[in-house]
Amino acid sequence: MELTGPIVLSDNRYGKAENRIVRVYRDSARHEIRDVNVSTVLRGDFAAAYTVGDQSEVLPTDTQKQTAYAYAKITGLQPIEEYALALARHFVDRTEPVDSARIEVEEYAWQRVSVDGVPHEHTWTRRGPDVRTATVTVAGEGAAQRAWVIGGVADLVLLKSTGSEFADFLVDEFTVLEPTSDRMLATSLVAQWRFATVDGIDWDAAYTGIRQCLIEVFATQYSKALQQTLFEMGKAALESFPYLAEVRLAAPNKHHFDYDLGRFGLVNRGEVYHADDRPYGLIHATVARADAPDPGPAWTA
Amino acid sequence: MELTGPIVLSDNRYGKAENRIVRVYRDSARHEIRDVNVSTVLRGDFAAAYTVGDQSEVLPTDTQKQTAYAYAKITGLQPIEEYALALARHFVDRTEPVDSARIEVEEYAWQRVSVDGVPHEHTWTRRGPDVRTATVTVAGEGAAQRAWVIGGVADLVLLKSTGSEFADFLVDEFTVLEPTSDRMLATSLVAQWRFATVDGIDWDAAYTGIRQCLIEVFATQYSKALQQTLFEMGKAALESFPYLAEVRLAAPNKHHFDYDLGRFGLVNRGEVYHADDRPYGLIHATVARADAPDPGPAWTA
Amino acid sequence: MELTGPIVLSDNRYGKAENRIVRVYRDSARHEIRDVNVSTVLRGDFAAAYTVGDQSEVLPTDTQKQTAYAYAKITGLQPIEEYALALARHFVDRTEPVDSARIEVEEYAWQRVSVDGVPHEHTWTRRGPDVRTATVTVAGEGAAQRAWVIGGVADLVLLKSTGSEFADFLVDEFTVLEPTSDRMLATSLVAQWRFATVDGIDWDAAYTGIRQCLIEVFATQYSKALQQTLFEMGKAALESFPYLAEVRLAAPNKHHFDYDLGRFGLVNRGEVYHADDRPYGLIHATVARADAPDPGPAWTA
């Protein structure tokens, strides 16, 4: 099969990835800190840069970096969603060739140190591994301008030592797995939630609440499969936070295998496990409100 | 804004990720080796697993793993694209609830060792960092079944020490970058090319040829921006390999900054650079034939 | 210069690295979890394996793995120091050619989930990035047997937004750094402390106490350099925990550079920083009691 049609540039985008910005608030002796990794992505009328090397409509990625750092002062990072909205609007409003801007933010958590039980004013330890994420898209001019915010958490490692089974599954000639009525269930969750609106949200409260909601469902919902657990987690978030349009969950099944100690005359009743690296199950689920507004480009990488 | 509509499962998929399979061919004393990382993804009628924990239609990810290893023997891995097609077809044809299967393969290259200039029969060293990739999707039953193959290369690190400029760009109040008429250009390329057909392709020859084509254009094309370089690379691949429908390229601009040695009375004429880690420019381009067949689900993660 | 003497095997050791063991305690409905990465290293009379390929004195690394998992049941992992002592003694006492055994353990922390404010009985989230470490060495037979325990913490990321300066340093022809009277100080600490005894220690309390002591000194000690901060941290640990013989600290100076926003008419009073990746300062300090007992092979990798 040979194609002979003209060769064209189709989708394109560019930006500055992974600006590592730390913002300190020093309004009083008790400092606050926000620590982020910011990536900018611009779409628009940039075809000439690709097809003939004409940069006249190209805002350098270096400029995007400077702007990202400047907005850490102008808008600040409390919270990251407002920062990202302001930065995205800046690019769309102030740079003529830009049709839409996407700002991706990862926020790293810091825990204030206590000294003799008293919170210290300017010292923290890094708390992880989970990371707060925000992905903001702004498109269009003037009254037609629209914005989308996706919140999220990444690398949220969850484990339950019981309350999980896997049985009664489809069997074929390559199936050797034994059903189990009691297994360890562990994952490193990536969850993203799309807000139905960008107005009137208390972003920090939303993050804390949704994250806790997901964790509580993981803990309390008896699991017949990771699929079911994910669906229930997304469903609960949508029920509890009616300003959410949809929740997307991606979850590796981090396998913990019961270690065979019977060979050594030892009884292992769900006590000793091997935590395996690879391969791992990988489950994706999207849970949505049927009346969710159109996502537009919110999910377009 | 409060949503009140019913909560539904929308997109979902699942599989076994990162099966690390090594295949040795021992047909003669001169062995051959193929070393891959295989991920399987199934889509189909799996809603009950999510919504009510019913596994009766769920082929375990453990079974998918067993099947992936079995097909390394049944079909073999020469080349990976035929392996992935066979494995995907197995899941679609043999597992009733499966509507489509996606097989992602990374292949790690090994270089045969020479001993006193003679190629050794069964010893290799790993050669990288670039990795060959294949993403195969099969959907539908019987005569309506369709298949798509995307080839690719990841982590192909390229550098040219001259023949690159960046100037005459858009300037705003946050622009401090100086134009340059001679800079180092380096990237770690991820390129993927969609084949217009899955029949009659010499997959190994295609990989070798397209990879070399991309490298040669990077080397010889004077670069007015990384955008232009990427477009020319994709364009050349489409021109040279008419069975390609489109090429997608993602390329970080791995910045190498001229180091300021003038402070120490030293002249630095493009000789000493600091290779910076973050942030980095990140450019995406898709170059396509206007008469390319519909991609269908080929790019759907 | 040509050497002509006989070629000999000098130092050698071997073991099984990175056994990923998870131990659950199910004595009541309220489960407990310990999650570790265990490496075993044996030294002894293994020369024939190297020089002539004779395995008759070699305990396979697979056997070492099995033993490490078995001892997670036999001894348990509460705490890791007792586990490592028992495992090391097993190899020295039970395997004739083994002269000494070294067990290295990393322990990953899990935080019990709260549901509606109530601690959940069997669900946790991973808490990091800091990792607890233990390195145990046992050498010799019978009454001459000796043991050493080194506790530690790795990847403890600390940051203070003020209370740090760097000035009045040595200047030469390559010095361009400006002194600063107020800077951000951040590190990812690796600290190891050698116990003067292996008897009568409450290992969990020691870990919690020493870690907190190091953190508090980092917070409260005004820093004229990271060197000084490390020395004071080690000194405080030795003063507070008289069963410690010495403390070794390795600390990257994770540079946070004030971002130049003055170019954009913005004032940056220690508010916006760039967190740089590489290079980084790297400071090592050992602080010890003058009357510390001989470390023997405790620090020998």
Place this chain on the structure above:
Amino acid sequence: MELTGPIVLSDNRYGKAENRIVRVYRDSARHEIRDVNVSTVLRGDFAAAYTVGDQSEVLPTDTQKQTAYAYAKITGLQPIEEYALALARHFVDRTEPVDSARIEVEEYAWQRVSVDGVPHEHTWTRRGPDVRTATVTVAGEGAAQRAWVIGGVADLVLLKSTGSEFADFLVDEFTVLEPTSDRMLATSLVAQWRFATVDGIDWDAAYTGIRQCLIEVFATQYSKALQQTLFEMGKAALESFPYLAEVRLAAPNKHHFDYDLGRFGLVNRGEVYHADDRPYGLIHATVARADAPDPGPAWTA
């Protein structure tokens, strides 16, 4: 056991780690490139910085960085051993409190691109994963000054599909491993070789020759265990390169397990393997000339 002796600073050192320097040679249209990661470590009379925060004898790590970049111009990086010797001598000779300097260099390899079979003048692809290493120590003043060079290779991934066994090993109650007369042997080698002299060595030729020697022995030596293979590799290097004093080898046994396909009616005669991640055997061996000169501080981290 309580210690009461005075608390003292014992070992200490500091430097700037991971300076990512790229050097281009433009003496003709055919450019050359050397790409390195340089770390500096200084030892000397720096106690006051630790104990009382006095920086007056401390050469800032920023200055060490500037000097490392400057010497990429002054001395150049052809080869890295001469660069490291010059940089180390600079610190020892020019900075009064410095007693000894250690320079660690990793060099990343680049392969010149060919275009239509013709080597391109200024474009390369990165070639790995193996990395060339050099560790240089200079200590002392004037005529008493001494220098040590350790060359090496890291992350050299080797695999042989036959010619390896493991049998007749020690068996105890935890031994379940079956002996094998034909297995795959793979490792990711870290080798370091200490030169008996720093004068008159062709460093690039030494690196190429020693690396090839190690590879050839791995290929051709029948292996009764990885221990034996390592010893033979080190021995061959010492025999072939009489200016070497000792060779240190560290090698994970990257396990490739025969996959059990018999369950599916398939015969697997050493054809399909699972490449496991963790745990892995880890073997260390040092092979030396009996008349090797004293290593002094050459191996002191």
